[in-house]
Amino acid sequence: EPEVTQTPSHQVTQMGQEVILRCVPISNHLYFYWYRQILGQKVEFLVSFYNNEISEKSEIFDDQFSVERPDGSNFTLKIRSTKLEDSAMYFCASSDIGPYGYTFGSGTRLTVV
Amino acid sequence: GQNIDQPTEMTATEGAIVQINCTYQTSGFNGLFWYQQHAGEAPTFLSYNVLDGLEEKGRFSSFLSRSKGYSYLLLKELQMKDSASYLCAVRDRDGANNLFFGTGTRLTVIP
Numbered sequence: 001e002p003e004v005t006q007t008p009s010h011q012v013t014q015m016g017q018e019v020i021l022r023c024v025p026i027s028n029h030l031y032f033y034w035y036r037q038i039l040g041q042k043v044e045f046l047v048s049f050y051n052n053e054i055s056e057k058s059e060i061f062d063d064q065f066s067v068e069r070p071d072g073s074n075f076t077l078k079i080r081s082t083k084l085e086d087s088a089m090y091f092c093a094s095s096d097i098g099p100y101g102y103t104f105g106s107g108t109r110l111t112v113v
Numbered sequence: 114g115q116n117i118d119q120p121t122e123m124t125a126t127e128g129a130i131v132q133i134n135c136t137y138q139t140s141g142f143n144g145l146f147w148y149q150q151h152a153g154e155a156p157t158f159l160s161y162n163v164l165d166g167l168e169e170k171g172r173f174s175s176f177l178s179r180s181k182g183y184s185y186l187l188l189k190e191l192q193m194k195d196s197a198s199y200l201c202a203v204r205d206r207d208g209a210n211n212l213f214f215g216t217g218t219r220l221t222v223i224p
Contacts, residue, residue, distance in 0.1 A: 004155075031210060042217065043156065043200060048210035056210050091155055102212075104155035 004105035023092030117215035135201030144204040
């Protein structure tokens, strides 16, 4: 069964450092997403991406965040200057027809120290 | 803001039936989703309702009442592997690409 692949599975970074989280969506999917889940809390939407541009973003997705599809297969989330409160599990998801039946990746656990 | 409420925890016995409720108050509505999430893993899609009524898929069924802002997920013939968190999520408008998730209901299945 097709999968969304995320790397790394765990990342520890120092506060103020930049991190890039990587995702390889399912190849024929057109919609890509980033969500995050702070430990013990709900899954929160960050951004959606379609047709090589951001289609929606939440209040969480401020100027510290950016997304890119640098080639035909990768989809990245960059956090420019990490804060302690950015520590969370970050999930990438993709879908072929909008939000119906997202396929989530297994996540990257980001720890900011 | 969007508000989606679910019970925090539930416990049920192997072989039994359990109903997990979800109520929502959102600025609009264009579909409700249920996901299963095992600890430390990604959510996996279970069901989608956009019209009132019951959608059945094997041991899992999901019900929606739009007038009441209410849904439930029904799990039959519970198995130990059903121990997981169950997330209710709402799409608030046609054309929206994002979902609003509840905090999830952690279900523990006991022998």
